[in-house]
Amino acid sequence: MSTPADEAQQRLYAPHILFNATLVNNIKFISSCFAGAVAGILGLENSLGFLLFVVSTLFTSACLFVVNFKGQPKKYAPGGISDLLNPGQENVSSFILVWTLFYGIVHVYD
Template sequence: MSTAEQQAQQRIYPQNVLANASLLNVKFLSSCFAGAAAGILGLEKWSGAILFVLSTLLTSACIFFVNCKGRPGKYVHGGLVELVNPGQDNAFTFVLVWTLFYAIVHVYD
């Protein structure tokens, strides 16, 4: 690691990083609600995946404009890439909730 990277890491205040990382929990809740909506609506295959992508982009845009004030590099470690990244956990959560609600609502179709 170079000295420039070490100096940049020393300027990061750990409590603020933890607080800003909790903003990304909103993406987790968004994927839960999107999965529930996809299951209730009975979406299958690509239409459900498109709903997941759209909900991730919408949530990231809201965080970008409202919480990060258009400068995600200042508020989220990793910047815009980390903000838009859906994350493996969120994708799996979406699929889990999607199949759960689909099975509950459309059990006798």
């Protein structure tokens, strides 16, 4: 006899989970790059820049939660809400890279 948790796992279709994970990762990557560009253009330094990254990650996760996952992340991703809130190491690196790039381009003569 299977438990409710086993039944919930059986309802998830692997190709759809892979597609959803790829979609979420791509959206978070683009969001972190835009946030890095904004932080660089605004000239944010130190903790203010990272605060912008945290705010943009939370805003992106909230938009995904409402629009894409329709308020039920467990239905579309096995990790649920933790998959949405996890920024990912590569996104932090991309944010810092774009942040320093735009900061250097815009504020070169400051």
